[in-house]
Amino acid sequence: MSSAPQTLFEKIWNRHMVRPETPLTPAILYIDLHLVHEVTSPQAFSELRQRGLNVRRPEQTIATMDHSTPTTPRDANGIIPVQDVQAQAQLTQLETNCRDFGIPLFALGTENQGIVHVIGPEQGLTQPGMTIVCGDSHTSTHGAFGALAFGIGTSEVGHVLATQCLLQSKPKTMEIRVNGRLTPGVSAKDIILAIIAKIGVGGGTGYVVEYTGEAIRALSMEERMTICNMSIEGGARAGLIAPDDVTFNYIKGRPRAPQGADWDAAVADWSTLKTDPGAKYDAVVELDANTLVPMITYGTNPGMGMAITATVPTVSDMHDDQSKAGLEKALKYMDLQQGQSLLGKKVDVVFIGSCTNSRISDLRLAAEVFKNRKVADGVRVMVVPGSQQVKKQAEQEGLADIFRQAGAEWREAGCSMCIAMNGDQLSPGQYAVSTSNRNFEGRQGKGGRTFLASPLTAAASAIKGVVSDPREILS
Amino acid sequence: MDKFVPYQARYAVLPVENVDTDQIIPARFLKTTNKAGLGDSLFADWRYDNDGNPNPDFVLNQPFAKGVEVLVAGNNFGCGSSREHAPWALQGFGFKAVLSTYFADIFQNNALKNGVLPIVIPENVYNYLVEEDAKNPGHATVSVDLENQSITLPDGESINFPIEPFAKYCVLNGVDQLGFLASADADVSQFETARAPRVNTMGLI
Numbered sequence: 001m002s003s004a005p006q007t008l009f010e011k012i013w014n015r016h017m018v019r020p021e022t023p024l025t026p027a028i029l030y031i032d033l034h035l036v037h038e039v040t041s042p043q044a045f046s047e048l049r050q051r052g053l054n055v056r057r058p059e060q061t062i063a064t065m066d067h068s069t070p071t072t073p074r075d076a077n078g079i080i081p082v083q084d085v086q087a088q089a090q091l092t093q094l095e096t097n098c099r100d101f102g103i104p105l106f107a108l109g110t111e112n113q114g115i116v117h118v119i120g121p122e123q124g125l126t127q128p129g130m131t132i133v134c135g136d137s138h139t140s141t142h143g144a145f146g147a148l149a150f151g152i153g154t155s156e157v158g159h160v161l162a163t164q165c166l167l168q169s170k171p172k173t174m175e176i177r178v179n180g181r182l183t184p185g186v187s188a189k190d191i192i193l194a195i196i197a198k199i200g201v202g203g204g205t206g207y208v209v210e211y212t213g214e215a216i217r218a219l220s221m222e223e224r225m226t227i228c229n230m231s232i233e234g235g236a237r238a239g240l241i242a243p244d245d246v247t248f249n250y251i252k253g254r255p256r257a258p259q260g261a262d263w264d265a266a267v268a269d270w271s272t273l274k275t276d277p278g279a280k281y282d283a284v285v286e287l288d289a290n291t292l293v294p295m296i297t298y299g300t301n302p303g304m305g306m307a308i309t310a311t312v313p314t315v316s317d318m319h320d321d322q323s324k325a326g327l328e329k330a331l332k333y334m335d336l337q338q339g340q341s342l343l344g345k346k347v348d349v350v351f352i353g354s355c356t357n358s359r360i361s362d363l364r365l366a367a368e369v370f371k372n373r374k375v376a377d378g379v380r381v382m383v384v385p386g387s388q389q390v391k392k393q394a395e396q397e398g399l400a401d402i403f404r405q406a407g408a409e410w411r412e413a414g415c416s417m418c419i420a421m422n423g424d425q426l427s428p429g430q431y432a433v434s435t436s437n438r439n440f441e442g443r444q445g446k447g448g449r450t451f452l453a454s455p456l457t458a459a460a461s462a463i464k465g466v467v468s469d470p471r472e473i474l475s
Numbered sequence: 476m477d478k479f480v481p482y483q484a485r486y487a488v489l490p491v492e493n494v495d496t497d498q499i500i501p502a503r504f505l506k507t508t509n510k511a512g513l514g515d516s517l518f519a520d521w522r523y524d525n526d527g528n529p530n531p532d533f534v535l536n537q538p539f540a541k542g543v544e545v546l547v548a549g550n551n552f553g554c555g556s557s558r559e560h561a562p563w564a565l566q567g568f569g570f571k572a573v574l575s576t577y578f579a580d581i582f583q584n585n586a587l588k589n590g591v592l593p594i595v596i597p598e599n600v601y602n603y604l605v606e607e608d609a610k611n612p613g614h615a616t617v618s619v620d621l622e623n624q625s626i627t628l629p630d631g632e633s634i635n636f637p638i639e640p641f642a643k644y645c646v647l648n649g650v651d652q653l654g655f656l657a658s659a660d661a662d663v664s665q666f667e668t669a670r671a672p673r674v675n676t677m678g679l680i
């Protein structure tokens with residue numbers, strides 16, 4: 001039987017169709033895995049209670065605490081104390097909800113707790129060909145495994161809890177092909193920052209992006225997660241990378257990975273999850289990895305990024321009035337000048353963490369820079385592992401000691417200063433080099449100013465005390 | 476959700492592109508377990524100074540902003556996070572619709588689930604509404620008619636806007652989508668019977 005060539009997206013989409021789209025109604029899409037956290041779920045559980053509904057598939061649901069949790073040290077009893085009354089109430093509510101509805105929960109400080117997009121892959125829950133959703137836009141992270149994964153709102157969290165399904169209209173597809181190979185000192189974060197700078201923060205709206213090309217194939221699984229994580233910053237709902245041996249090797253042996261004969265069957269099936277030759281995307285974008293250099297953002301959205309060696313654009317570079325006004329507003333907030341270089345700009349804080357860059361390989365990269373060096377005077381450096389498992393491993397590998405000896409803070413796992421709703425935040429006017437994903441006004445604390453960059457660039461800037469090109473330190 | 480009733484309303488203009496959800500409602504206000512009071516935190520970092528006093532320059536602090544029901548905003552409104560607190564906060568303030576040349580898609584979905592209409596308008600209409608408002612801020616009105624998918628501009632001209640038929644049906648009739656999904660229960664069960672679950676989250680903790 002021959003059928004029309006399909007994209008990876010179409011294959012996954014078709015496998016999960018409970019009811020297809022009609023002219024009057026969206027498709028009903030089945031969800032394999034639902035990730036839940038404390039911030040976007042309480043109102044959904046309230047809705048279920050009001051309607052007397054149950055959670056349809058608690059065994060396809062998992063909850064963790066990450067956004068509003070402190071990352072401060074444990075007390076004498078090994079407990080991470082929560083000082084914020086509102087945050088505590090939210091965490092308690094999640095506990096109650098999970099208990100009442102039978103959903104497993106990685107509670108604060110327990111051995112598997114961590115950022116929702118770190119724990120799924122870590123436990124082997126994230127697998128190729130699945131549909132995965134969470135009330136969080138960076139659910140796109142899981143697309144690195146060739147899963148269709150996207151963020152949903154709280155109403156939809158309720159829909160999935162109650163029915164294990166979502167109403168969806170079919171998105172368009174975009175191929176982003178990254179040719180060539182990265183050069184030393186340039187990493188996955190730089191690829192995705194360059195992509196977003198190219199397509200803009202709205203460039204991917206309405207699309208599911210598939211990342212292809214030699215440079216993507218050469219990335220490790222964790223680097224692929226960094227890429228897919230920030231798909232949403234280009235407006236795309238989801239990012240996908242076709243699974244291959246890198247993917248299978250990463251999953252193998254994890255707690256929920258298939259075993260024995262099931263594993264062989266799974267790999268055979270997963271190996272079919274790729275875009276067929278001749279399948280058409282609705283849009284194609286290309287990028288050359290050979291010429292990429294470390295990237296940094298200068299403005300107040302992730303699309304305002306540039307090569308670290310470049311200068312901030314000028315208003316006259318902008319094509320239309322809205323972009324001109326946008327750039328002016330951003331530079332005013334950032335207190336930067338048109339045409340200036342960021343290299344050498346003094347920084348107050350360096351944040352290494354978030355679901356973009358808090359996995360063990362990110363920490364290894366940062367540690368490479370910190371080893372036998374000291375954080376510059378006057379710079380606060382926070383290294384925040386993405387999960388308790390990452391924390392444990394980093395401690396076993398001696399990375400935590402390297403960070404501490406360099407003068408950086410080694411924290412408990414969580415979202416931390418990525419979102420500034422847990423006590424970790426910038427003060428007004430401070431500059432931070434951050435490995436997180438959003439540089440919106442106030443994102444890391446009211447009045448705080450964020451330069452998004454890779455873990456290497458962040459670590460190099462911590463050592464120098466100013467925005468620095470990591471290639472200088474590494475050479 | 477209430478049934479949609481056509482209305483005429485004054486509008487406020489926020490001529491900023493890429494208004495992200497962190498501006499619509501900053502993350503520190505998300506430590507809540509309900510929807511109450513979020514309207515007070517709408518655009519908090521633009522609306523209030525560091526001491527919590529109203530910023531006199533911000534549009535929603537102008538006397539005319541009391542009672543506006545439509546927001547006209549720059550391109551790509553609602554980009555960023557999936558927080559439904561964004562439309563809840565807009566609704567809490569009293570907004571029934573946002574007019575922009577472009578919306579981020581999770582925001583658009585979330586807004587529609589709450590009956591806050593994200594209405595896509597052409598750039599010339601956006602420019603016209605901004606200019607019209609500048610003459611006498613907060614006085615010009617637009618009318619919104621969902622049934623006919625049209626808005627009537629201050630000069631009396633009507634233009635159509637796109638909306639997904641299902642979302643339109645739900646907002647018009649005050650029907651929420653969970654009911655529709657629940658009615659597909661038999662199909663979902665059939666799907667589940669035909670196909671083993673991919674993972675099991677039990678027993679991990």
Ligand code: SF4
Nearest residue numbers: 138354355415418419
């Ligand atoms: S680390 Fe940041 S972006 Fe990731 S889930 Fe947490 S708050 Fe969201």
